[in-house]
Amino acid sequence: MPAFDRLFDDAAFAGFYDLDNGWGDDLEYCAGLARDATSVLDLGCGTGALATSLGPTRRVTGVDPAAAMLDIARARAGAQSIRFIEGDARTIRLGETFDLVVMTGHAFQVFLTEDDQRAALRTIAAHLAPEGRFVFDTRNPAAREWLEWVPEASLRVLDDPRFGKVRAWNDVTHDESTGIVSYETHYLAEAGGEHLSTTSSILFTDKAKIEAMLLECGLRAERFAGDWQGGEWTPDASEIIPIGTLAAATV
Ligand SMILES: C[S@@+](CC[C@H](N)C(=O)[O-])C[C@H]1O[C@@H](n2cnc3c(N)ncnc32)[C@H](O)[C@@H]1O
Known part of the structure; x- marks a missing residue:
């Protein structure tokens, strides 16, 4: 995994995560994307607010390598219906597919090489149902x-x-x-x-590189949002948020 990061792996720091980062528009936007989804995979789920907010009416799985973050996730109200797994988004293979795969909170940016970024994108592709959709966010350099x-x-x-x-x-x-x-x-x-x-x-990775990597990894962006309100991407947008499907999707 990317180098041990005390911000997530050390309970002393993880205990500040929700207070210092908050959860907001990403939750609401993902709830909209999940409207018709019966299953959701949250890669880099951290303290689990998003995963928990999408249960218990759906099959929801959250994956994160940081035990300290998962301890907080598992203690959250509503967490009993969520499957939280200690795992690495580059390598995990659950042997099942999901209607929606999300990776929020800029978790994509923890991958410090293009090889690691591609590995995470291939994990998204490996877990998408044929008509499933994915979304993740990365800050616009x-x-x-x-x-x-x-x-x-x-x-x-x-x-x-x-x-x-x-x-x-x-x-x-x-x-x-x-x-x-x-x-x-x-x-x-x-x-x-x-x-x-x-x-x-x-x-920090620019949009052209993200677009190229998506294609290499069997994914296709239907659109790019520029913020979690869902506004269209512009070159000076704060975020790069691809929303898409498998490249070979039938939808
Ligand atoms: C900034 S937090 C985002 C957490 C959550 N998604 C959110 O929206 O608040 C980044 C998360 O990525 C996780 N992470 C680090 N390396 C990872 C890896 N190889 N696979 C999956 N998640 C990873 C960290 O443990 C941390 O929980």
Whole structure:
């Protein structure tokens, strides 16, 4: 799997995930895509809010390699009807197909090489029903969102039920040659205690490359949205969100 990332694999950090990231328009958009779906696969499901929101009327499976994230997912209200599996989106093969395969929260960006990105896309293709659809999101490199991930612009105060007020901030480096952004995440409780910090890396990929990789992996985008409200993609959109089917789909 991509290098061990404490942000997800360490319970101390995973405990901040929902508070610091929130869940919003992606949930609503995916709920719309899932309207007629009887089965959903959520790759890189993290703390499981999306997977849980789509049960229990559907067969829902969430896959993530980070046990600390899955512990939170499994403790969520409604999680009893969801199958959460510790696994890697590049290699997992469940031997079944789904009406909808999703990979949200920019989980696609944890794959730092094109080989790993292709492996994850092939996993999507391997689990799509003939008429099934897929969706995932990746930040548009043209929007250069990482410029905001510096201490002065990213400082926020979280109201944490365990520690009270917690100051959180990021810092960042961008490698123009590879497209890899490495960012630090810091958490410091105002009441004192340990200063938690860790560094994560993610890859930014442009739309042309995503389109080419989709085709190589047997997938076809019906459309690209530029945000989770479903707006059409434009070159300066914040997101690249392909929504599509198997390349050979009959729909
Ligand atoms: C930014 S979080 C997104 C989580 C969730 N999908 C959301 O929308 O909040 C990225 C997730 O990708 C997971 N991840 C890392 N490597 C992975 C891999 N090889 N296969 C599947 N998921 C992976 C992390 O453990 C983490 O839960």
